[in-house]
Amino acid sequence: MNNLKTHYTATELANLSLACLPNTRQGVNHQAKKQFWIGRKRVGKGGGYEYELASLPRDVQDEIKQKLAVSVMTKPKSEVVTKPVNIDELTDKQRAIADARMAIVAYVKQLEQLHVRYKAIQYFCEQAKQNTLPEHVQELVNIANARNKDGKSNRTLSTRTLNQWVLDYEKCKTPAERLQRLAPLQRREKELNELVWLPHFLAVYRNTNGVNIAEAYTQYISQAAEHYADQPYMLEILPSLSAVRRGLKKLNPYMRAIGRKTGAELRALNTYVKRDWSVLRANDVWVGDGHSMKMKVAHLEHGRPFIPELTLVMDTASRFIVGWSVSLAENCLAVADAIRYGVEKHGIPAIYYSDNGGGEKNWMLDADITGILPRLGINHQTGIPGNPQARGIIERVNQTLALRIARQFATYHGTGADRETVRKTSTAVISLDKALRDGRTELTDKQQWAKGKLPTWQQFIDAVQIGVDWYNNEHIHREIGMTPARKRQQLLNDDDIIRVTPIEARDMFRPQVLRVAQRGWVSLFNNDYFSQRLLDVDGEKVVVAFDIHDANSVIIRKQDGTYLCEAIWNGNKRAAFAETFVDKARKERHQRRMKLKQEQVDEIRAEANPVITIEHQPSTDLLHGLNQVIKQKNEERVAILPSELEYQRKKAMGA
Known part of the structure; x- marks a missing residue:
């Protein structure tokens, strides 16, 4: 008995085993006739007779209801509903x-x-x-x-x-x-493989222009409406914008960024291999990188504000900065100088690890015969271009040390600096520089305020040296739990250090190139160098080692490294004085900057003076056609050539 009914047959009442009624069908029918129960013919298969519950005695009704309550309380739910959860x-x-x-x-x-x-x-x-x-x-x-x-x-x-x-x-x-x-059942969310619309939406959403979800959804619905125009059911089951947002949350950040980001920005969201530098000893691996400072200093040559470059070289095992250099831009000279500084003071490393940029991977460092690193026996390993995560150990130093150095000066413009103060300082420093170059004696209040704000090149170098000393000797590195200097001292074994003498260092760090000896001469950077010994290797390739600061002589060696001679600059027809490599590099840098500025000037002029084209006249040009019209009208001919113009002038003068 599941529910309380309005009518019961005699058999149903007998099966209830009520205390106030007989337990047989005949006995129940006898009581019904005796007490005048109201009944009706049973509808359905089998026929028979059934009695109205309301016409039964009160004690019978109460007992039926009590029986129903007990059955309801004791009947368990189906196993489907009570299925246990994990x-x-x-x-x-x-x-x-x-x-x-x-x-x-x-x-x-x-x-x-x-x-x-x-x-x-x-x-x-x-x-x-x-x-x-x-x-x-x-x-x-x-x-x-x-x-x-x-x-x-x-x-x-x-x-x-x-x-x-x-x-x-x-x-x-x-x-x-x-x-x-x-435990209650948890509402099960749809799995990714059940979201049949997701691949089609991602085809629109994965756009490097950075469209947001709402814009991509509008485009997706528009495409779907056109594609399923003859399929009403497919249009009805298209997801809502909220469903799309929930579906995208099921994707991890890397999967969501695929197709929207590229290069290092995408790789930064993916997993990475964490290098264990603790297994290395001192001078096993050095890592280097250049970093543009978030500040401006006075240019070494013209004194105008510019952003310098700081190149650091670190010993990975101890986090000790073994070498550093500052320059006008990231280039091979700065990298070579930083490595030279480290080698002279701390020995030769086994491996030098850097990025694959123009300042690092080039002929001066890596050429098989003439490169600085092969001559020192250093194995140069480079990372994937645009993947700074692989060199995170040196990238973190740029955040720790470079920002510490830059924040000492008023021209700092990096993270945390007040934007308004940066703007005021920058404009004031530029205004002061312009006033000094113009030779003004009276300065405005703004220019007076800017005095001393722009650090000199020497002040910048001194600050870098102090910062490096602080990092090596005072800074407690989080990963090694001590200062880099102390860690390097623990790992240092003097027997493993390969040192170079000052004379060897001077020779080793001279950049070298291959040149062909021709009748006692070799040409290098628009300079000609002569030695009688070069006649012995006439027509052969020789190694030319040069000093980047002194172009008066070069050292000549054979390709196997045998010393041949020292060639002297003489008879240069192209310059009154020998041009050093630094001068050449500086000149090329100026030419690149001038070319860029000239392109900008040409673009501005083109915008101000648009070209007006005239449709070409077949068989003759426009002016000759005009002359024909004038001739027919007996009017003065239009001068086209200088001779015609002179003729008309003389004619007008009566000559």
């Missing part, structure tokens, strides 16, 4: 709800000592409905119902639900099983 996937909210339900079951168990179970359940539910339970027990009911986000609900606890909790609790033998059985 205990390893339970959330904190599911565990809290299961704990509250088990606590309520424990209270019902205590009430069973005073009443039968169904009465204990009815009593508890009635008290919960009237909100007369103790405060902490009433809170358990709110949590156990689990109807909204905060665990509270105005919906009361039903006897059927509570009875099911009691039955589930008794079926389990261990606390883990009870937790699993009483």
Whole structure:
């Protein structure tokens, strides 16, 4: 018996085993005739007769209702509804709800000592409905119902639900099983493979122009409406904008960025290999990198404000900065100077690790015969272009040390600097520089305020040296737990250090190139060098070693490294004085800058003076056609050539 009915047959009443009625069909029919029950013919298969519940005696009605209540309380739910969840996937909210339900079951168990179970359940539910339970027990009911986000609900606890909790609790033998059985089912979100629309949306969303989700969704819906114009069902199941946002959240940041970001910015979201530098010894691996300073200093040559470049070389095992150099821009000279500084003071490393930029990977450092690093026996390893994560150890130093140096000066314009102060300082320094170059004696208040704000080149170099000393000797490095100088001292073994003498260093760090000897001469950077010994290797390639600051002579060696001679600059027809490599590099840099500026000037002029085209006249040009018209009208001919113009002038003068 599941539900209370309005009519019952004699067989149904007999099967209920009521105390106030006979247990046979004949006995029930006899009582019906005797007490004048109201009945009707039974509708359906089998026919027969059934009696109205309201016409039965009151005690019979009450007992039928009581029987129905007991059956409702004791009947378990189907196994499909009570299917247990995976205990390893339970959330904190599911565990809290299961704990509250088990606590309520424990209270019902205590009430069973005073009443039968169904009465204990009815009593508890009635008290919960009237909100007369103790405060902490009433809170358990709110949590156990689990109807909204905060665990509270105005919906009361039903006897059927509570009875099911009691039955589930008794079926389990261990606390883990009870937790699993009483935990509510979690709403299952769709998996990525179920989002059939996602690939089509990503085809629109993955755009390097950075379109947002709403813009991409509008374009996606427009394309889908056109594609599924004859398929109404497909149009109905298209996702909403909210569904698209939820679906994209299922993708990790790297998957979302594919097609929208490239290069180092995309690789920064992906996993990476973390290098263990602790297994190395001192001078095993050096790593170097150039960094544009977030400040301006006075240019070494013309004194105008510019942004300098700082090149650092670090010993990876100890984090000790072994060499540094400053320059006007990242180039091979700065890198070579930083390596020279480190080698002269701290020995030759086994490996030098750098990026693949123009300042690092070039003929001066890496050429097989003439490169500085091969001559020193240093293995040069380079990283992937645009992948600074591989050299994070030196990139972090730029954040720690370079910013510390730059923040000492008023011209700092990096992270944390006030934008308004940066603007005022920059304009004031430029204004002061222009006034000094113009030779003005009276300065404005703004220009007076700018005095001393722009550091000199020497002040910048001194600050770098102080910063490097602080980093090596005072800074406690987080990864090694001590100063780099102390760590290097622990790892240092004098027997492993390969040192060079000053004379060897001078020779080693002379850049070298291959040139062909021709009748006692070699040409280098628009300079000609002569030695009688060059006749012995006439027509052969020789190694020319030069000093970047002194162009008066070069050292000539054979390709196997054998010293040949020192060639002297003489008879140069192209310049009055020998042009040094530094001068040549500076001149090329100026030419590149001038070319860039000239292109900008040409563009501005083109915008101001647009070209007006005249349609070409077949067989003759426009002016000759005009002359023909003038001749027909007996008018003055238009002068085209200088001779015609002179003729007309003489004619006008009567000559």
